[in-house]
Amino acid sequence: MKFFIDTANLKDIKEAHELGVLDGVTTNPSLMAKEGIKGQANVLAHYKAICEIVDGDVSAEVIATDYVGMIKEGEELVKIDPKIVVKIPMIKDGVKALKYFSDRGIRTNCTLVFSSGQALLAAKAGATYVSPFVGRLDDISQDGLLLIQDIVKIYSNYGFKTQVLAASVRHSMHLLKCAELGADVVTCPLGVITSLLKHPLTDSGLATFLNDHKKVNA
Numbered sequence: 001m002k003f004f005i006d007t008a009n010l011k012d013i014k015e016a017h018e019l020g021v022l023d024g025v026t027t028n029p030s031l032m033a034k035e036g037i038k039g040q041a042n043v044l045a046h047y048k049a050i051c052e053i054v055d056g057d058v059s060a061e062v063i064a065t066d067y068v069g070m071i072k073e074g075e076e077l078v079k080i081d082p083k084i085v086v087k088i089p090m091i092k093d094g095v096k097a098l099k100y101f102s103d104r105g106i107r108t109n110c111t112l113v114f115s116s117g118q119a120l121l122a123a124k125a126g127a128t129y130v131s132p133f134v135g136r137l138d139d140i141s142q143d144g145l146l147l148i149q150d151i152v153k154i155y156s157n158y159g160f161k162t163q164v165l166a167a168s169v170r171h172s173m174h175l176l177k178c179a180e181l182g183a184d185v186v187t188c189p190l191g192v193i194t195s196l197l198k199h200p201l202t203d204s205g206l207a208t209f210l211n212d213h214k215k216v217n218a
Helices: 010-019 029-034 040-053 067-077 092-103 116-124 134-139 144-158 172-181 190-197 200-216
Strands: 002-006 024-026 057-061 084-089 108-113 129-132 163-166 185-188
Touching: 002 010, 002 190, 010 040, 010 190, 024 185, 040 057, 040 067, 057 108, 067 084, 067 092, 084 092, 092 108, 092 116, 108 116, 116 129, 116 144, 129 144, 134 144, 134 172, 144 163, 144 172, 172 185, 172 190
Parallel strands: 002 024, 002 185, 024 057, 057 084, 084 108, 108 129, 129 163, 163 185
Antiparallel strands: none
């Protein structure tokens, strides 16, 4: 499973990269706004800065919701760096854009996916990644993990190459369940990744080892 970090915060991206487990980055307009990145030129420069930190794919989202606009923005985004993956919303014109980019060898990430039917359309259109949102489905009392399971099964049935990128992953159990269900990628905040480090027996065991070392070396 690949670990992507879902942020536009350069400090968090650097920390995840230094941990040695980071495979890529996903971003969106909300995350850019959270970091105070305003204006198209500054947004593009920020994507470039992210690409200079990470070794893997960086999903950069289009703002346009019409076909022509998405194509124009996507073609501009991929000029930034070879690592850029164009992030396209799951709407009718978005599916058309996925096909356009796929036919030209430009990688895409279909975002805002909330059903297996949407995921099937994205795969048929040639999306590189499909991003089902686990946590947001949980918020409305639907099982987000069940959607991951369904998409993985459908893609396996027909040999689709589209990778399942589990998004809106909010805690360690979300992440581990996505791994158990066979998601290809998980994207989440840094804190979710580092939470995997924690276990009380690790803490108590280390404390015991250090205490015993101190005793014999006093």
